[in-house]
Amino acid sequence: MSRWKEWIGMINLAINGFAVTVEDGSTLLEAAQFLGFPIPTLCHLEGLSPYGACRLCVVQIGQGDRARLVSSCTYPAQEGLRVWTASNRVLRARRMVLELLLGSCPQSKTIQDLASAHGVRQQRFRQEQEDCILCGRCVRMCREQMVAGAIAFRGRGATRSIGTPFDRNSEQCRLCGGCLYVCPACELRCTYTDAPERAVCGGCANLAPPCAEQEGFDHMMCYMNPCVACEIPTPEPQPGVPS
């Protein structure tokens, strides 16, 4: 029956138990999206090549001892693969990824919303305030869509960063702003802490501190305890939270 599928390069796999047939070369993310299973993503952007940096889109493949997590945005669909997009292992990993993201970049609305949606309520690491999660969207945007290649990754490990060569103004850069446009960390950066009038969303400035009103907590952006984005200390920090 499936000879014609093979012939035109179609692949059968099962996602959360549902059979799906996708074109050869599709990724697991595309296959899951085709079936309508939600998979959170951060570094993925349609129109840019998949990169697999943020690890938020992990799904479980394989069975038993051989089960493992892979990033769905980069893993190619393979014949007969069984995929689980929301197993406990996947959810646990996603929550930890979000907690790590919050520890570095608490002011990003995208990250806050994702964390909120996944029920991440606390952040146990030493708080950092970074501007960038090195997801590489801007790099790919610049290179692939703007065909400029003005910025790229530099360094490795803890000292990795994004920028122009030697931090000089780039002749390749056309100041198109595409990099800013696609940035998930700074697109709606909450600047309340330095200047309330410049706050993009104004959420913190306009609302009473959310820790005071526990209801509707999930829909607000500053839902964390203690609130690190706005740095409004809550009366009592939760016990068992390392400083």
Add this chain to the structure above:
Amino acid sequence: MPRLNSTRQLRHLRNMLQSDRDRRSLHLTICAGTACRASGSAILLQAVQGYLLQHGLVDRIALHATGCHGFCEMGPFLLVEPQQTFYAQVRTEHVAEIIEAALAGEFVEHLLYRDPHTGRICYHRDEIPFFKHQQRTILGMSQQIDPSRIHDYIQHGGYAGLEQALDRGGDQRRAARDPQFGGNGSSQSADSAGRLPYPEGPYAGSAWVVDQVTQSGLRGRGGGGFPTGRKWEMLARQPGPRGKLLVCNADEGDPGAYMDRSILEGNPHCILEGMLLGAYATGATEGIVYVRSEYPLAIQHLNIALHQARELGLLGKNLLGTDFSFDIQLVRGAGAFVCCEETALIHSVEGRMGEPRQRPPFPIQKGIDGKPTVINNVETWANIPVILQQGAEAFAAIGTPDNSGTKIFSLVGKIKNTGLVEVPMGITIGQIVHDIGGGPVGKAKIKAVQTGGPSGGCIPADQFALPIDYETLAQAGSIMGSGGMIVMDETTCMVDVAKYFMNFLREESCGKCFTCRKGTQRMYEILDEITQGRGTPEHLTLLEELALVVRDTTMCGLGQTAANPVLSTLRHFRDEYQRHVVDKRCDAYVCGDLVGAACQSACPLETEAWRYVALVEKGRYDEAYCVIRQANPLPSICARVCDRPCEQHCQLGTTGAQSVGIRAIKRFVTDRVAPEVWQDERARGAAARGREGPAASRPVAIVGAGPAGLSAAHELTQLGYPVTLFDTEAEPGGMLLSCIPAYRLPRDVLRREIATVLQDGVTLRCGAQLGRDMTLDGLFADGFGAVFLGIGAAKSWQLDLAGEELSGVYSSMEFLKAFNLRGEEWAGGAVGIIGGGNSAIDAARVALRQRQVQGVRLLYRRTTRDMPAFAEEVEAALEEGIELETLVSPVKIRYIEAALREGVQVETMVSPVRIHARDGRLVGIECVRNRLGQMDASGRRRPVPIAGSEFTLPLNTLIVAIGERPDSQPLAEMGLEIDRSGRLVVDPRTLAASRPGVFGGGDLVTGPNTVIDALAAGRRAARSIDRYLRGLPLEQPAEIRLPRVFVEPASGETEADGEQPRIEPATIPAPSRQKNFVEVELALSAEQARAEARRCLRCDLRFTRPAQEGAPCHAGKSGSA
């Protein structure tokens, strides 16, 4: 060099080289590997060359500079062949001596390698344990050839594997042409050049090569362990219209691992041959050696090798006149650790950033520039020629069925013989560590090995019986990796190790995957918090959660294994983490912020040793006394009998010099200063502080007036409780009185010190035994609020031989008690003592002093080194004679040495089997000799009796001193929990026993132990009792004990001088000790004490500042007393 045009010419060349071998009678070999060059082999080489030229010996002696021999610890060395004489750590001034001896066919004995364990001289290289236990197939080749001469390689059988494969191809071609050879020539048509379409694989002999490699069972040596044959087969089947590639991965980045470097430097041609065979088998057209720029010598030798091979026609187009073409180029990596991961390596070769990418597609489908690529490790390639030369079956027979062949490990760390070792797979870790590695380098026991580099894990010493293969190591939570093996001993802190590797990975992660980049950074942060004493149990939970997620969610091998250092140390050494987090202690004395001054944190009583040593240096002896007395209620006693944990951890001692003689300084102070200084000071201090009394001063009963009981009584009276002290004997003192002989602890000192403790309102009730004269219920009914049990461990273990009830056979405890308490001399004639612990030595020395005794013989079942009395001693020093040892470490060695000097004979490696008696009286004992067997749980080799070696010793007295245990039967009857060795079970932190209000400490809880530990237990229990009686929770959070009081460092001209030798207190000469109990050890003089104190490194100054100066121990008094 003429180009070779056929395999026949190659064979001819080899035959010529072999028959034309160097006929000179003597060959000198010097290792020219990087490690030996660093230790001076280049200079040595010049010196030897110079000597040979000067003396016109060039015709008689050949000199070779070869690749690495592996014994890097002992470099540079000189190997004289054909005798195989191995001279280690040779210096240029030795050259003349060695060459002259070699010409005369003799040895220079004092330069030969000596087995550090036995002291035996090794005349032949293969007698050296390091070489004896290895199977050196690959390394064995590099130590024979000059890496810069292709002819050396060919002469030693090089390129024979290639020749064989090409010949076989030729045969098959012939076979295909000629049905007589069994081929099916008719079905295939030859082209004009006589070449055939290949039946299986690109060339005629391809299938055979792949088959050989598959049959051999070789698995990838880079760490993954993927079967090489299968990989090649996959590549051979892969269509490669644009060509296929082979890569030799020489990007060796693990800290402490250098086997790949050594192979490339020592024998580059074996890699080339391996790759040629790989290309022949798979149809690859291009080869790449990806080598780190940090290996300049390897690059140089590789370039030479490539050049020579091309010139000889062994590389390039239609090599050796066949239709097979292959060339290799060198690509230098810039040193990123991640580039040893295959997809990152591909990016790097392509000229892009070294970042892994998603697999699939695998490199074998889409590799460098999209061409199918096979990437194998250096060691894998080096094994290929071996397989073809030895044959697949012979190779598969080495090692275990699933893990064939040999594996090279780089053995480094806290081990005697560091270097490269090559062993068959399946050998145990213990064999590598103990037999080849020679065991621990210092006094500390080996705790674990770390295998597989930063991505690997730690394997604890109790699992050293595990065989080394891919699966077993993975199950134990580690990996084979490329073969790094770092040995760690008790001075290595596992939290610190995890932190070190996390720091490495944090910098070497490529940073693409968020969880790897941030995860390693966060794990490092948490570990850093823990090592600085700010860790909480929640940190451990978070660390483990994070580590598991990092392992799960990252893309490449680096990220997936990055959490291994954390996970494996958490798995095997969780208690060490707990000690850091809960008790705020680092038992390895590595984490500086937890240790403070090592002498202080090593002391169970937390005596500020650094402080009184510094005060002695200044001549402020009264203050020094107060510092000692503040922590220790029995300072004069401890100044004589303490086992000195402070000196064992003294930083001066652990850095190679001799530790400060802290106990001798303490003895000086306690001998010199009158105890009243402390009484005055305390009275003044108490008045100033206005101490609040305890809320309820209910009386406390203390059972047992040994050190633990006395210490508890002292502490409780200080806290204001009325104390009643019960003891079975007629006099307080416990073991101090009944066991420790007077020549170590004079009785007047003992009695005076105990009296000072008792004078503070302690009611003493002697002759009262728990169970016989009183019960716990009775004590509580009498109104005591709490009971402290410190009845010690005074019941001797028995031999379990018939005849132990005979007259003339005693336990050491009975024997010592009879003499020390009542003055009865039980020993006479020939005395035998069985055991190797402290009480055995005590009994021996006491017996020697008794009037009727003629001779004393100590019988011990293990070696002298394994004697418990030696337990914490420096093993390395042992081999060099006892004198050195006494310097590095404390009492016990000198103590045994003293017994030896006094005339005690020691017989080791014997076990008693039968007691001989006549007329109900002992006449002798029959013993059997032992040999050493496997390591047991205590890290010592188990003694195994040798059948038929029994011998009889005539004896008049036999003292059994094989250990003691508490006599705790009455306690069990009173409902207290007792363990199998008879010890009282208490909470280790609060010392509370299973019944409320009852506390225990000292030998009753620990089994036979030191005085200082008993004192500490007494004090700790007293504090718990105080909290118990005041209704407070017993458990208290741990505090870090850092130096707090600033004491001026020594002035300029008397700069702290650790290089001066340690000053040992004098002892009275052996002849004047005969048959008397005069104290043997004398005190230091004031000059000696101050000079010794000046040696202190003053670790405390890191933590104190002049401004922080708190109230000194007693106000204002300075200057000498």
